[in-house]
Amino acid sequence: MFDTTLRDGAQFEGISLTVDDKLRVAEQLDRLGVRWIEGGYPQANPRDAEFFQRAPSELSLETAELVAFGSTRRPAGKVDDDTTLRALVDAGVGTACIVGKSWDFHVTQALGTTLDEGVAMVGDSVAFLRGEGLRVFFDAEHFFDGYRTNPEFALRVLEAAAMGGAECVVLCDTNGGALPHEVQAATADVVAHLDVQVGIHTQNDGGCAVANSVAAVLGGATHLQGTVNGYGERTGNANLMTAIPDLELKLGITCLPEGRIERLTSVSRHVAELVNLPPHPADPYVGSSAFxxxxxxxxxxxxxxxxxxxxxxxxxxxxxxxxxxxxxxxxxxxxxxxxxxxxxxxxxxxxxxxxxxxxxxxxxxxxxxxxxxxxxxxxxxxGGWRQDLFSLEGYRVTTYHRHATRGGTPIDDDDEAMVDTEASVKVWVGDERLVAIGEGNGPVNALDHALRTALNGRYPALARIHLIDFRVRVLDSSSTTGAVVRVLVDSTDGEHTWTTIGVDSNIIEASWQALVDSIVYGLVHAGA
Known part of the structure; x- marks a missing residue:
């Protein structure tokens, strides 16, 4: 298992990793038990360069090794003065993965050079890195497109990498448009043609990244590249959280050290937190809706x-x-x-x-x-239980919108209007009637303050209960401003998180329902 979350996965829209984030993600990948962690392109940006500088002293990897990513030398260039290749040598790791063109169209059009030079770029670059003492993986970019249009050239590129000393040649579905039967057949051809390890790297543009990865393994590939939760450019990469259990549990092919597959869900969710993206509930195996x-x-x-x-x-x-x-x-x-x-x-x-x-x-x-x-x-x-923590007599919320004026004319058109919100709450705790007023940033915040003020000192656990999210959805938009709304409130006591709901045509009443449930639930579980 070769994870490229820190390089290819970081290109996913919405992900921006700090160096500390990358170090923490790498720890989780090692905890899962992947064999290789592609740390990034040392020359691409200061963050990747800093990651490789800090990793040796700040990471204690048990199962994984770091890999530096780069590309072949430039057309008509020399390997010994190529800055990209030198950055790989200086990255301080023992393994490099370099990408090169295996589609004749890209060589002649994107690189603007000959096919012979395209082959030489690959062979020279791999040989140079091997001469510097690095293990080398070669990513054959656009391999399946190239093999479809010019199989002879695509195989020549792989041969050059193998002869240069590449430990593994990786067949890349860079545009993500291949289908499983194509991938399996082409992979089997390459496995029969070469004596080196063959790997697979797929994108998900056609929705087949995991299926294509499994097909490649069935075709003989023994090295699989992918990312946690399928993060990656455009529609993402092969999701290792799906591919790994597909291979291990369905085909009996060992992917991780013994006892590590049970960490799949926790690693998936931990990394989602680190990259600040919500876990997808419908993800196979690890999603909250999977079972x-x-x-x-x-x-x-x-x-x-x-x-x-x-x-x-x-x-x-x-x-x-x-x-x-x-x-x-x-x-x-x-x-x-x-x-x-x-x-x-x-x-x-x-x-x-x-x-x-x-x-x-x-x-x-x-x-x-x-x-x-x-x-x-x-x-x-x-079941017969009734909450006796408090009962509501009534609440009132007032909102006052004011603007500084003189004689009915705004003093300054650029002045922002002031909005004051105040809530009063009357509740009973046993035989005691409590009345409190709260001010807040909007009606829900004011109600929350008023209720807490009324209950102040009676339930110490209330101080640990906090609202952390508030969501509103209009249920019948055709009713416009008179529509029924659904309110969901997320709360926490610092250790656990829970969600409560309220529904009403009055958004304040719906919010009150969810707010009260949130506090009652928290107090009940605190033993109040």
Whole structure:
């Protein structure tokens, strides 16, 4: 397994890695157990150069080795004064991966040179790096396009790399347009033609990056390049989080050291945090929805016969787990399983009643599969529990929009309008009536402050509960400003994170529902 997240993956739109980020990603890749980590192009930018400078002292890699990426010498150039090749030698690592053209069209049009010179550029560059003591991998750019139009030239390029001392020649589907049957056949031809290791590097422009990688392995490739979560330029690279379990669990081909595949999900999500992109829930194997079940037929089958009924592997093998989603598509069996998952006891009658209530609520716009905390509170109530932390008598929110004027005319047209928001809350804690006022940056913030002020000192755990995200969705946009809205609130106590929901045609009321659920859930789990 050759990971190129730090080089090819970093070209994905929305990713911008600091040197510290790259070091932390490399630690996760080593934890997973990949064999090679392509650290970047030492000459490309100061960050990559600094990464290679800091890596030896700041990384303690157990399974992986760092690889520096570069390209062949320039047309009609000399290897001994080529700055790109010299940067690879000076990078301080033992392995280099260089890219060169294997499509005749690119050699004559993009490089503007002859095919013979294109072959020489590859052979000379590999031989020079080998002479400097480096192990060398050669990435044959646009190989499948080149092999389709001029197979003789494409093979000449690979031969030059092999004769120059390349340890592995990597067939690259650079434009991402090849299909699995083409990749498998071409790879098998190359494996039969050469005596060196053959690798595969695919892009996902046609949606076949993982399938093409597996096809190449079936064709004889024993070196696979890809990225965590499929990050990469345009539509991304082969997703190692899918390719690895496909090969290990479906084909019995060892990809990682023993015991490492169970780290797949945690590494996937950790790297997603490091690159500041949300994990994709529908990703195979590692996504939060990969083993989530919503339909009544599925959840009923799971309850009777376990995961094998609707899961192609045991999710624990890749560090994931089964999730049951309750919705208007499910039944009482799914409700009972979800209750057990959340640690709530529900008898058959309560589960049936809650299933009917949930269907009614979902018709109004509630979606509890996205708000487990609110769902747990509903389940507790269905089982007879009533929250007695506080009860609402009423709340009021006022917003005052003002602008500095004189005689009805703005003093300065450039002045920003001032918006003041104030909320008052009246609640009961036992027999005690509490009234508080809060000011905030908008109505939800003001309500939050007012409620916290009213409850101040009565529940110490409240100080640890904080809102971290607030999302609003309009459910029936045809109703314009009178539309029903759904509010989702994410909260944390510093250790755990939970989501609550509110739905109403009044955005403040919907926000209040989600806010109260968030605080009640946090206090209940804090033992209040």
């Amino acid at each position: 989530a079940h919503k339909g009544g037929l599925h959840t009923s089958g799971l309850g009777k016969a376990g995961g094998a009924t609707y899961e192609h592997i045991d999710p624990a093998v890749v560090g994931n787990h089964t999730r049951v989603l309750v919705s208007d598509l499910g039944g009482r069996a799914g409700m009972a399983m979800k209750a057990a998952e959340l640690g709530v006891e529900l008898d058959g009658a309560a589960a049936a009643a809650l299933t009917d209530e949930l269907k009614r609520r979902e018709a109004l716009g509630f979606v509890y599969e996205a708000a487990d905390a609110s769902l747990e509170l509903l389940m507790r109530e269905a």
